[in-house]
Amino acid sequence: MTVEQQFLDYVKKIGAYNEALGVLYWDMRTGAPKKGLDQRSEVVGVLATDVFNLSTSDELKGLLDKLELTLSAADEVTNRVFEEVKKQYDLSKKIPAEEYKKFVILQSKSESVWEEAKATNDWAKFMPYxxxxxxxxxxxxxxxxxxDDNPYNILLDQYEPGMTTEVLDQVFGELRSRIVPLLKKITESxxxxxxxxxFKHFDKQKQEAFSLDVLKQLSYDFDAGRLDETVHPxxxxxxxxxxRITTKYDESDFRSxxxxxxxxxxxxxxxxxxxxELTGTPLAGGASMGIHESQSLFYENFVGRNPKxxxxxxxxxxxxSPEQFGDVSIEDFLRAINEVKPSFIxxxxxxLTYALHIMIRYEIEKGLFNGDLKVEDLPDIWNAKYEEYLGIRPETNAEGILQDVHWAGASFGYFPSYALGYMYAAQFKAAMxxxxxxxxxxxxxxxxxPIKAWLTQNVHQYGALKKPLDxxxxxxxxxxxGNYLADYLEEKYTKIYQL
Amino acid sequence: MTVEQQFLDYVKKIGAYNEALGVLYWDMRTGAPKKGLDQRSEVVGVLATDVFNLSTSDELKGLLDKLELTLSAADEVTNRVFEEVKKQYDLSKKIPAEEYKKFVILQSKSESVWEEAKATNDWAKFMPYxxxxxxxxxxxxxxxxxxDDNPYNILLDQYEPGMTTEVLDQVFGELRSRIVPLLKKITESxxxxxxxxxFKHFDKQKQEAFSLDVLKQLSYDFDAGRLDETVHPxxxxxxxxxxRITTKYDESDFRSxxxxxxxxxxxxxxxxxxxxELTGTPLAGGASMGIHESQSLFYENFVGRNPKxxxxxxxxxxxxSPEQFGDVSIEDFLRAINEVKPSFIxxxxxxLTYALHIMIRYEIEKGLFNGDLKVEDLPDIWNAKYEEYLGIRPETNAEGILQDVHWAGASFGYFPSYALGYMYAAQFKAAMxxxxxxxxxxxxxxxxxPIKAWLTQNVHQYGALKKPLDxxxxxxxxxxxGNYLADYLEEKYTKIYQL
Known part of the structure; x- marks a missing residue:
């Protein structure tokens, strides 16, 4: 067997454990009986340890070293898989094993402390973690x-390969300069x-039937997926x-x-x-968090909120739901589902306001890693920024600094992907x-x-074979x-709010 | 860490892979999208290989050898787990790896050939396999x-530890001598x-609602289980x-x-x-196929077919299902669900007749392994025995020798467990x-x-900590x-058929 083949087999074995873990997680969230969960966590632990061990093993190092010598002769997929696997290997191996262990424990502890702190609005409890x-x-x-004096870039790169603060500062700045005045006009309209x-009652079974119908219209392939119910979609x-997709049926708010x-x-x-051809490799999961989000937002906003x-x-x-919508005109319906309203969460x-929430988090993360921002000061900074960008000031930390799980879970660098998703989506739409x-x-x-075909042609098929910006x-x-997003938002809301 | 602890950890790791496999199998059978199944099989293959490798590794051999020296000081659970794991290890290791590989391929081939042969009633196709x-x-x-000139015993032992042809010949003989005349009286009544x-229409959703209600009455714990639909329950x-439980809803036969x-x-x-305390060990799955079947049959027959x-x-x-049962008296209903009728499948x-089906298979298996019965002759032997015990002769091999998957899957020695389940169940009932x-x-x-409590006290709690006959x-x-079963059947059917 060639080194290439050995390497790909090895990588696909890691992929197999990850797929098994994926089924276990899906099952735990969609309906696994609660009394079995403790023991199931042990099973998850065994498989997750396999993934970690395989991803950091000397055997993998040996394969990477050997493959590197003949890489120029290998095909594009092998080259990209190599690059991806080597990147993760290096990131993991540079951290002393003991410190990594401590980090994993801190992460899990900090998530559970955060959950409690959020529920009890207790910032002091979470702050030290x-x-x-x-x-x-x-x-x-x-x-x-x-x-390079920009430690935050390497965190960004883990979610959005190639993304830098230089790019984000520019596009976020431009976008904000157009969103903030637009928001002001809207709120004053x-x-x-x-x-x-x-918020009227909409029967759960009926919501499910409608959701299934919509999925079919969107070309979601039910022979390659299914829809279930979960607390968090x-x-x-x-x-x-x-x-697989999951969703949440709120009988008092069908929009969810x-x-x-x-x-x-x-x-x-x-x-x-x-x-x-990317099946089983780490390239099959998509190019980045931001590109992934661009696809979900494309469907949500350019299809799902489209008057057509x-x-x-x-x-x-x-x-x-005839009692709910029987006497509501489609115009009123469209205005309602496109309401803009600054909010804390x-x-x-x-x-429109989503990107502002992201920018606040981005600036704080950047300040923590590149600047001299102190964790102790975050609640005040947070609240001040909400006042500045959204014109509202959180009254509690639970609806402020404590609202997201990301930082408790060590996911610094993740937030910008959400706003990038909006910008990518609008740019794709213009090209489409x-x-x-x-x-x-x-x-x-x-x-x-044809929408799916265009996206598949230009985005989906590549998985992570190409980098996000490519x-x-x-x-x-x-x-x-970012101007495509700003243009779209200005046009859309000028019409809806008759600005 | 003590050798004992190392050994138990090792065994529980095997248990973890088996549990993950269990979730994957359940998922594949309850609703996994069909386009994902090829890749899922690869995942199953990776985990199944882990189980096989761990169960036959030199590391396990080392642990077994070390543990054997101090076993007398270990607790009961460790002793039984040791015994069980060593038994499986020895069975596997005595077969040359090459031959085992060939066997696995034969097994999978033979199952798919059987499926085709059964569908096309083509004995000649399946026979060589x-x-x-x-x-x-x-x-x-x-x-x-x-x-000991009784090769079949070691096959029996794999499904029903300690069971022998000596015991089976005796109890099956006695049982048959009472069932056959009873059956004759019934068919002539x-x-x-x-x-x-x-066979009237019974709405699927209504069957599900009734099934869920019954499960609650039987003390099935829904916090430790769930009910889903499958083709084969x-x-x-x-x-x-x-x-977890699955069931099949046949709208033309609610009994299923x-x-x-x-x-x-x-x-x-x-x-x-x-x-x-048996969680994660091979003792948690129950004492044997026969004891397992005794529990399902106890509920099916002594609860589910009980007039009370x-x-x-x-x-x-x-x-x-008011249109179906509205004008059917409970007496007629009870007589119908307890109908006795010799049949091929x-x-x-x-x-009543179930045990006769089993005895025919038992005698054939025994003849193949202990005697000089030839595979070529099986259809005739099969048909003759059906005529002798049940008074009916299959007209095709599809409803005769080809009906069960067990032999294609190498499960020789399995069938007797089903009849043992009936006998155990009746004997438990008498003691209860x-x-x-x-x-x-x-x-x-x-x-x-109290039924569940008695069974838990006397059967469930032990898992495979005790042997079936103990x-x-x-x-x-x-x-x-076997007389408890015969007594019960005679009493029951004398009444129903007014013999």
Whole structure:
């Protein structure tokens, strides 16, 4: 067997454990009986240890070293898998094993402390853990050997390969300079939508039936997936033939299920359409968090909130919940589901203000790692930034600095991906319009498959074979450009709020 | 760490892979999307190889050798786990690796050929595979070093530890001498039940609702299990806190779901109540196939076909399918669900004739391994025995020799467990009546928990800590005695058929 083959087999073995873990996680979240969970955690521990050991073994090192010598003769996939696996290997091996162990324990402890602290609005309880977490990650950055005085970039790179503070400072700055005045005009507009009907009772079974119907329209492949119910919705790509979606049915707010399903569907369609040759490799999961989010947001916003989509679906929605929507016009419905309203909680934010929530987190993370921002001062900084960007000031830390689990889980560098997802999505949309000028007509024809085909052609198929910014460049002809998002938002909300 | 602890940790690691495999199998059978199954098989292959490698490794050999020296000081659980693991290790290691590989391939090939042969009624196609399978197993028996001129015993022992042809010949002979004349009287009786209403339409959702209700009555713990739908019903014990049941809803024959659910519930309650200290060890799955079957049959027959049970449940059943049962009296209903009718297909057999199906298979297996029975002659032998015991002769091999997958899958020695399950169950029932003389009143009171408590006390808790015949002896005060089953059958059917 060639070194190449040995290496790919080895990597696919890691992939097999990860797929098994994926099934176990899905099962634990969709309906595994609670009394079995303790023992199931042991099983997860055994498989996760296998993944860690295989990913950091001397055997892998040997394969990487041997393969490196003949890499120029290997195909593109092998080269990219090599690059990816070597990157992860180096990141892991540079951290002394003892410190890594301590970190894993800190992470798990800190997540459970955070959960309690959030529930009891007790920042002082969580603060020391966050401090230790930041100190630990700074030390890791040292081990990784960052010398450019921009330690935050290496964290960014783990979620969004190639992304830097230089790029983000520029695009976030430009975007904010257009969003903040737009938001001001919107909040001052006299044309606020009526939204009371959004919160009327909508039967759960009916929501499910409608969600299934929508998934079919979006070309989600049910022979390669399924829809289940969970507390927190997610999509999970076990392999390209098995990419599952979950959603949450809130009978007092149908938007959670409908837009959540469409959002997760975007993630799922991405992984269902990754090229088959990447199966079992770490390239099959998509190019980056940001590109992934661009696909879910594309479907959520450009399809799911598109007036053309509702022209085809509103009557059906009305029939599923006639008391709720019977006397609501489609115009009022569209205005309601596109309401803009500054709020404290990121995951409940609308399309316009979402990016502002992200920018606040980005600036804080950057300040912690590149600047001299102190963990102790975060609540005040947080609140001041909310006041500045969104015009509202959280009254409690639970609805402020304590709201997200990310920092407790050591995921620094992750947040920017969410805002990048919006920008990528808008940029893809603009490029798609050149190829599919009759985009809106697709809805009238009832055939949305050209949308999926374009995204598969330009994004999905590559998985992580191409880097995020290369995918963007090749698909749109230019680098990251936040103006497409800003243009879209200005146009959309000017119309809705009659600005 | 002590050798004992190392050994138990090692064994529990094998248990963890098996539990992960259990979740994967459950998932594949309950609703995994079909396009993902090829890749999922690769994942199953990786984990199954881990189990095989760990179970036959030099490291395990080293632990077994070391532990053997201090075993007398170890506790009971460790001793039994040692015994069990060593037994499996020896069985595996005595077979040359190359031959074992060939066997695994033969097994998988032979199962798929069998499937085709059964569908096309083509005995000639399957015959050579069966011949090779028998020859392979005979060779394995040689490797295992059987010297007592009874090679079949070692096959029996793998499903029913301690069971021998000597015991089976005796109890099966006695049982048959009482069943055959009883069957003759029944088939000649003028008092045949009406059964047409059994096959009327019964809505699937309603069957599910009724099944869930029954499971609650039987003390199945839903915090440690769940009910799903599959083509072939099964129970799977992932761990004692997660023992899942599946059932099949046939809208033209509700018995499949109702009695199937009750049957699988018996298996599941067994594993839900195995002692916690056995978690993760090979002792947690129950004492043997026969003891396992005794628990499912106990619930199916002594609870689910008990007139007292239906006195409490028949009105409910009627309300779920009023057009079907509205004008059927409970007496007619009970006679119908207890109909006896010789038939060709084992899995559709009634309580009385089931054992005869098993005896035929037992005699053939014994003849193949201990005698000079030839695979070529099996169809004729099969058909002659059906004529002799059941009074009917199969017209095709598909409803004769080709009906079961067991032999294609190398499971020789498995069949007798099914009949043993009936005998054990009847013997347990007789012993239970001494402790719970008001057994029938439990149904009127609507509290069946004393049944579960008795079975847990005498059977469930031990898992495989005790051997099957020891469990039987300790619970009932005697060795295997088929007369309890014969007495029960005679009493029951004399009444139903007014013999």
């Amino acid at each position: 966050l401090k230790e977490m930041v100190a630990t990650l700074k030390q890791f950055v040292n081990y990784w050997g960052v010398k 006299p044309n606020q939508p009526k939204t009371d009907f959004l 997610f999509a999970t790509g076990l392999n390209r033939g098995d990419v 299920a409908v837009f959540g399903t469409i959002h997760e569907c975007g993630h799922a369609i991405y992984e269902q359409n990754v090229s088959e 989509f509702w022209e085809q679906n509103y009557e059906k929605l009305q029939s599923y 990121r995951i409940e934010a609308d399309e 319009l050149k190829d599919i000028p009759n985009f809106d007509e697709l809805f009238e024809k009832g055939d949305l498959s 995918i963007l460049k090749d698909a749109t002809g230019e680098g990251l450009n | 069966l011949k090779e399978m028998v020859a392979t197993l005979k060779q394995f028996v040689n490797y295992w070093g059987v010297k 003028p008092n045949q039940p009406k059964t047409d209403f059994l 099964f129970a799977t014990g992932l761990n004692r806190g997660d023992v 779901a109702v009695f199937g659910t009750i049957h699988e519930c018996g298996h599941a309650i067994y594993e839900q109540n195995v002692s916690e 049970f239906w006195e409490q449940n028949y009105e409910k059943l009627q309300s779920y 084992r899995i559709e057999a009634d309580e 009546l001494k402790d719970i003389p008001n057994f029938d009143e439990l149904f009127e009171k609507g509290d069946l928990s 469990i039987l002896k300790d619970a009932t005060g005697e060795g295997l005695n």
